[in-house]
Structures are given as C-alpha cells and as structure tokens.
C-alpha cells in the first residue's frame with residue numbers, strides 16, 4: 027500500500043477572507059512506514075490529515091491509496107474507502123461514554139472483513155484487565171489505548187494519528203508512542219502522526235515538515251530510535 031499525496035491545494039473562507047491553507051502539497055509515503063508530520067500551529071497539518079482521511083476535500087490535487095484516488099469517489103465509495111483503508115486516532119480519544127473498553131473496540135471492527143481478534147488485541151494494548159470498564163473509569167493513557175484499539179482493530183492500511191499524545195503527560199506519551207510502534211511492527215500498517223512534539227521525529231522512518239501550507243522538508247531518517255528511548 028502506497029499513499030500518494032499529489033499537489034493538494036485547500037482554501038478556507040469566502041471573498042476577501044479566502045485563504046489558501048495548503049499550497050500544493052506533494053509527497054509519497056511507502057507501505058509500513060511511520061511518517062511524522064511536523065510544523066507550527068496553523069501550518070496545515072490537521073487539514074492535510076483530514077483530506078487524507080476523506081473527512082475534508084481539496085480544491086485541487088488528489089490523494090491515492092494504491093493508485094485508487096479519493097477525489098473520484100462518490101459518498102458511498104468514500105465511506106467504504108474510510109472503512110477499508112483508514113483508522114483515526116484523535117487527541118481527545120472520542121470514545122463512546124456508555125460502552126465498555128471492549129465494546130468501544132468492537133465498534134471499530136463492525137463491518138470490517140479483516141478484523142483482528144479483539145481479545146488478542148486487548149492483551150496487546152495492555153487493556154485486558156480493564157476491558158469491562160467504561161471510559162470515565164480509565165486514565166487518559168488507557169483511554170488513548172482504547173482509541174488506538176478501536177482504530178486498529180479493522181487492521182487498516184493507514185493509521186492517522188492527530189496529536190495522539192497531546193493530552194498526555196511525558197511517561198504516558200512515551201507508552202502510547204511505544205504502542206504505536208508495536209502496532210506498526212506487528213501489523214505493518216502505514217502510520218501518519220501529526221504532532222507539535224519535535225522529539226517524535228526520531229522514531230519515524232519519514233519526516234515531513236510543513237510551514238505556512240507548504241512542505242519545508244520531506245526526508246527519510248537514517249537511524250531511527252525506539253519510542254522508549256525518546257527524550258524531551
């Protein structure tokens with residue numbers, strides 16, 4: 027699975043207030059890579075992730091997974107594309123409050139043809155003993171583990187993570203990054219992580235830096251380190 031981002035332009039607002047927030051973004055991410063997307067606030071990181079995720083549309087350019095272009099898709103195909111190819115992890119978890127950990131993860135498996143075994147995944151996530159709790163009985167890190175479980179259970183080709191550690195303390199952030207790394211090793215999903223935290227680039231295979239809606243740098247790392255050895 028290859029993710030192709032081709033000449034993406036995105037505008038917000040109307041008339042005089044119309045601004046171009048993505049000004050021709052082109053990049054490729056090869057299968058199985060961890061790619062970190064960095065850049066200052068307002069540089070367009072989340073917008074790009076949402077366009078890759080089929081949540082927002084671009085005025086120009088296209089996203090393709092294995093040569094299949096999102097811009098050509100009608101609403102029904104788009105929801106199939108999201109269902110078959112994508113998992114999403116957000117900063118604030120977005121779990122369903124009255125469902126247990128296990129049920130929240132099962133929601134992610136719903137309708138998937140290649141879902142992972144939920145019990146095995148609960149063990150991988152370190153959530154087995156918490157499986158019958160509801161989200162407000164969990165710590166932030168446990169809630170984010172659950173959210174990762176919900177995104178990964180359908181074994182998506184691409185896992186999109188928008189500030190996955192943004193609401194977590196240092197140690198919990200490192201645990202979550204290790205989990206993302208473990209998932210990448212175990213299941214081989216391509217992973218895109220949007221973050222403000224510059225240190226996270228050291229665990230990446232590829233780093234893309236945005237500034238003011240344009241790519242400033244796009245490079246493959248040579249000596250990536252394990253998430254457990256990150257420091258900031």
Ligand SMILES: Nc1ncnc2c1ncn2[C@@H]1O[C@H](COP(=O)(O)OP(=O)(O)OP(=O)(O)O)[C@@H](O)[C@H]1O
Nearest residue numbers: 038039047065066067068069070071072073074222
């Ligand atoms: N729905 C919207 N309507 C109008 N402008 C928007 C909208 N969403 C984002 N923007 C603008 O687009 C630009 C890029 O926003 P985006 O959220 O993609 O940046 P970001 O790099 O993810 O920032 P942050 O790190 O603060 O989350 C910003 O100038 C923002 O104000």
